[in-house]
Amino acid sequence: MPFLSRKKKEPSSPPPPTPMHEEVTAQEYLLRLSIVARSSDGLRLPADPTIASAIPGIVEPLSQTTVETIDPLPIEYSEASPAIERFNELQQWVLARRDVSPIGRHCLYVLEMTDALDMTVDTVSCGLLHGDTDTSGYPDYNAIVGGLASHWDELSGELIVRAVVGWGGKGLRGDTDRIGQKLLSSLYQQVLASGFSLGQADQARLPSGGRGSGLSCAHCGFEAGSAAAFYCPKCGMRMSRGA
Ligand SMILES: [Zn+2]
Numbered sequence: 001m002p003f004l005s006r007k008k009k010e011p012s013s014p015p016p017p018t019p020m021h022e023e024v025t026a027q028e029y030l031l032r033l034s035i036v037a038r039s040s041d042g043l044r045l046p047a048d049p050t051i052a053s054a055i056p057g058i059v060e061p062l063s064q065t066t067v068e069t070i071d072p073l074p075i076e077y078s079e080a081s082p083a084i085e086r087f088n089e090l091q092q093w094v095l096a097r098r099d100v101s102p103i104g105r106h107c108l109y110v111l112e113m114t115d116a117l118d119m120t121v122d123t124v125s126c127g128l129l130h131g132d133t134d135t136s137g138y139p140d141y142n143a144i145v146g147g148l149a150s151h152w153d154e155l156s157g158e159l160i161v162r163a164v165v166g167w168g169g170k171g172l173r174g175d176t177d178r179i180g181q182k183l184l185s186s187l188y189q190q191v192l193a194s195g196f197s198l199g200q201a202d203q204a205r206l207p208s209g210g211r212g213s214g215l216s217c218a219h220c221g222f223e224a225g226s227a228a229a230f231y232c233p234k235c236g237m238r239m240s241r242g243a
Pocket residue numbers: 217218219220221222232233234235236237
């Protein structure tokens with residue numbers, strides 16, 4: 001049959017462009033997240049574990065809820081992050097923080113996402129400082145969470161304490177910033193009033209060095225960023241050195 005033996009047609013040329021529609025009806029979906037955190041300068045406190053255990057009591061008068069002390073990440077979860085797009089890190093975070101309360105988790109989320117905390121070394125004592133939670137116990141976007149973050153100075157072994165506050169989510173209220181700043185000052189003043197403070201720390205934050213100094217803490221396994229470290233910034237114990 002002749003039509004079967006017909007040669008294959010050349011590829012057809014693209015169809016002529018259809019006239020553009022002037023306007024397409026569309027619904028807009030928008031999510032604006034706003035997260036704000038503040039950290040004070042560091043204050044030096046004596047190199048004494050009993051003083052570290054007194055930190056929650058310093059936060060207590062300013063917190064509307066029971067103060068929760070959240071330890072730095074165990075070494076096996078040291079990559080943990082609350083960032084949803086980093087799935088492996090998020091999985092570690094969920095495992096590491098499954099026993100933390102909704103307020104504590106919100107606090108970690110806000111302060112870790114903004115890098116106000118470095119939970120590989122920081123310990124944080126926190127609570128709900130202002131505002132409300134929803135019926136499930138999660139802080140509203142305009143609620144302010146925070147407290148005191150601490151780590152140990154690598155050279156002196158002193159406890160470096162900072163006031164930290166944060167808020168945010170699906171919205172932002174005009175007066176939150178002012179109240180947040182006031183709470184930050186109150187937390188800082190509360191540390192001074194405790195009588196433990198030895199003065200201001202030269203640098204509040206750890207030198208953000210890459211790991212790989214080869215110097216690890218015999219107690220918690222933390223690897224120091226600098227080979228010159230004498231004390232573990234995470235647990236305050238003396239660093240072990242190969243003799
Ligand atoms: Zn350690």
